[in-house]
Amino acid sequence: GAGVSQSPSNKVTEKGKDVELRCDPISGHTALYWYRQSLGQGLEFLIYFQGNSAPDKSGLPSDRFSAERTGGSVSTLTIQRTQQEDSAVYLCASSPSALATGNEQFFGPGTRLTVL
Amino acid sequence: AQSVSQHNHHVILSEAASLELGCNYSYGGTVNLFWYVQYPGQHLQLLLKYFSGDPLVKGIKGFEAEFIKSKFSFNLRKPSVQWSDTAEYFCAVNGNNAGNMLTFGGGTRLMVKP
Numbered sequence: 001g002a003g004v005s006q007s008p009s010n011k012v013t014e015k016g017k018d019v020e021l022r023c024d025p026i027s028g029h030t031a032l033y034w035y036r037q038s039l040g041q042g043l044e045f046l047i048y049f050q051g052n053s054a055p056d057k058s059g060l061p062s063d064r065f066s067a068e069r070t071g072g073s074v075s076t077l078t079i080q081r082t083q084q085e086d087s088a089v090y091l092c093a094s095s096p097s098a099l100a101t102g103n104e105q106f107f108g109p110g111t112r113l114t115v116l
Numbered sequence: 117a118q119s120v121s122q123h124n125h126h127v128i129l130s131e132a133a134s135l136e137l138g139c140n141y142s143y144g145g146t147v148n149l150f151w152y153v154q155y156p157g158q159h160l161q162l163l164l165k166y167f168s169g170d171p172l173v174k175g176i177k178g179f180e181a182e183f184i185k186s187k188f189s190f191n192l193r194k195p196s197v198q199w200s201d202t203a204e205y206f207c208a209v210n211g212n213n214a215g216n217m218l219t220f221g222g223g224t225r226l227m228v229k230p
Binding site for chain 1: 150152158159160161162165206208215216217218219220221222223
């Protein structure tokens with residue numbers, strides 16, 4: 001594939017609803033990262049996956065956030081019981097490996113989430 | 117914990133002016149340093165990166181950055197900006213941590229007037 005793709009590009013939801021955001025990484029990339037870009041917090045790391053290993057969830061802001069990666073490829077970020085402060089652009093990035101120092105991360109276009 | 121500071125939040129320049137965007141990081145160990153750019157309506161793209169070796173790094177579109185270890189800095193420079201350089205610029209580091217997740221600065225919005 002050409003690059004990292006994300007869907008949907010925009011999502012508007014009501015407070016309290018659950019949302020799922022999808023990321024398709026570059027084919028062959030074993031590392032996948034989720035970041036959040038918001039007005040108040042800038043760009044912040046959420047979670048990353050390396051191959052089939054257990055993810056590093058150290059950046060998730062609350063237990064309402066979770067992510068999974070099926071078959072070492074596509075990833076879904078789920079936010080349960082959304083709150084207005086969850087409104088942000090959610091960015092996905094992939095890289096050839098998280099194990100090699102300093103690999104470039106390639107970013108997708110993001111999903112803009114608006115919680116009303 | 118590592119952190120990154122970009123002191124200039126908004127910069128306005130005229131075409132052909134020289135550019136320098138500041139980036140300072142806080143981390144006690146070996147770091148890898150990056151500058152990413154986000155053009156209007158586009159996704160983040162890598163401008164340049166530093167891992168080791170020559171502290172003066174050249175990237176795409178005439179940009180360069182200098183790693184000064186003693187100052188914990190990695191400032192971005194361009195001798196002559198163009199209108200097409202209008203974008204938001206992000207400095208980022210990873211401290212050889214497991215997973216290589218990036219810590220970003222707050223970003224600098226650059227507007228170049230034609």
